[in-house]
Amino acid sequence: AQKITQTQPGMFVQEKEAVTLDCTYDTSDPSYGLFWYKQPSSGEMIFLIYQGSYDQQNATEGRYSLNFQKARKSANLVISASQLGDSAMYFCAMRELLYNTDKLIFGTGTRLQVFP
C-alpha cells in the first residue's frame, strides 16, 4: 500500500493566487515527520518545510505553510501569493521513527505551473 499519496499529478495557478497541494500518508508509528520538497527543472531537490507528528501547530516558512490534519492523515502544502518561480515539481515525504531508520518515503509528486 502507498505510504505517501499525492493525487494531483498537475496543478495550475495564477500568479499571486494561493494554491494547495495535497498529501495523505499512512503509518502506524506514533512518531513521524513530514517533509515537502521542491524540484525545479534544474533537478535539485530543495527542502521547503517540515511538520513533526507531535507538533501542535501547523508549520510555516515564509509563503509556505503546512495544513496538518493528523486524524485525517493529511499534510497539505499551501503556497500563498504564487510566483512564476514556484513552477516546479513538489514532493511530499515521510520519515518514520519506529524502525530507527533514516529512510524517507516519497510520494509521486505534483507538477505545479504558475501562469501570469
Next chain:
Amino acid sequence: DVKVTQSSRYLVKRTGEKVFLECVQDMDHENMFWYRQDPGLGLRLIYFSYDVKMKEKGDIPEGYSVSREKKERFSLILESASTNQTSMYLCASTILAGVGDTQYFGPGTRLTVL
C-alpha cells in the same frame, strides 16, 4: 550552506558498461543515500550508508552496488548497465539525528543507457 555534489549532470553509457556515479558532501554527515527518480514513481531508495564502509539495501538495490571508503564520498556502481537503468539519480546526505532532520540533495545525474 550544505553542499552535495555529484560527478556528472548528464551521462550517456552503453549497455553492459560499468558505470560509476560519485557523490560528495562537505558537511561531515554520517548518512548518505542514493535514489533513482522516474516519472510517476517519485523517488525510490537504492542504497544508503550510515558510516564509512557500511551500507544498507534500500527498496530497489538489484543491479546496483555502492562504496563508501571515506565519510564524505558515496559511490553508486552499475556493474553492467542496462536500458532499464536509464533514469535520474539523486544523492542525499543528512546528519545522524532525529526524525525532523532533512536530507540535503545533490543536483542529480541524468543517466541514459543505450
